[in-house]
Amino acid sequence: xxxxxxxxxxxxxxxxxxxxxxxxxxxxxxxxxxxxxxxxxxxxxxxxxxxxxxxxxxxxxxxxxxxxxxxxxxxxxxxxxxxxxxxxxxxxxxxxxxxxxxxxxxxxxxxxxx
Amino acid sequence: xxxxxxxxxxxxxxxxxxxxxxxxxxxxxxxxxxxxxxxxxxxxxxxxxxxxxxxxxxxxxxxxxxxxxxxxxxxxxxxxxxxxxxxxxxxxxxxxxxxxxxxxxxxxxxxxxxx
Numbered sequence: 549x550x551x552x553x554x555x556x557x558x559x560x561x562x563x564x565x566x567x568x569x570x571x572x573x574x575x576x577x578x579x580x581x582x583x584x585x586x587x588x589x590x591x592x593x594x595x596x597x598x599x600x601x602x603x604x605x606x607x608x609x610x611x612x613x614x615x616x617x618x619x620x621x622x623x624x625x626x627x628x629x630x631x632x633x634x635x636x637x638x639x640x641x642x643x644x645x646x647x648x649x650x651x652x653x654x655x656x657x658x659x660x661x662x
Numbered sequence: 663x664x665x666x667x668x669x670x671x672x673x674x675x676x677x678x679x680x681x682x683x684x685x686x687x688x689x690x691x692x693x694x695x696x697x698x699x700x701x702x703x704x705x706x707x708x709x710x711x712x713x714x715x716x717x718x719x720x721x722x723x724x725x726x727x728x729x730x731x732x733x734x735x736x737x738x739x740x741x742x743x744x745x746x747x748x749x750x751x752x753x754x755x756x757x758x759x760x761x762x763x764x765x766x767x768x769x770x771x772x773x774x775x776x777x
Contacts, residue, residue: 580762580763584768590770591768593767593768594765594766597763599763644762647760648760648761648764649707649710652706654703654705655704
């Protein structure tokens with residue numbers, strides 16, 4: 549079945565460092581891909597998405613490119629801030645699945661130190 | 663931005679007891695979901711609900727689980743006889759149309775501890 553694998557955390561960075569969180573997927577169809585973020589005490593919220601190969605999703609300085617050839621959707625940010633400290637979840641949704649069910653990775657905790 | 667609200671934020675129960683987790687989805691949304699995350703593991707899909715019936719459920723969602731929309735605003739998850747392995751964070755979510763590339767709105771979760 550479909551699955552998502554993320555790099556293990558926690559990831560600890562200094563402010564202004566470059567961030568990469570790796571995400572790879574397995575899917576039988578052509579999924580839509582998402583990054584959700586969970587700030588402390590809050591629910592998961594959509595950070596960015598891409599719905600087809602070579603699409604780039606971006607938001608708040610974060611970017612991820614849908615790479616069909618490597619089945620990847622790595623999250624990047626050029627210069628992280630303390631306020632980016634959160635748990636980041638990669639997810640996919642099978643386009644053939646009416647109902648919007650998401651399949652998640654295990655989440656990667658990011659801690660940014662001043 | 664509109665929010666999904668979940669209550670309680672923490673629930674402690676004894677093994678074998680029934681629990682009901684409550685959620686208020688966004689008012690004009692049509693699809694509702696429950697997910698759970700056992701500590702250190704992936705966020706797992708439990709069930710989706712549309713038009714007052716289950717749309718899809720996972721293998722985890724066995725006869726011990728049920729969902730209900732008792733009125734026009736609440737969406738509940740009932741666990742009939744809790745087990746230790748039901749201890750997890752339970753997330754409710756909703757979406758407007760249930761489209762595959764559509765954003766889901768999540769609540770902040772209920773941490774369920776079964777003793």
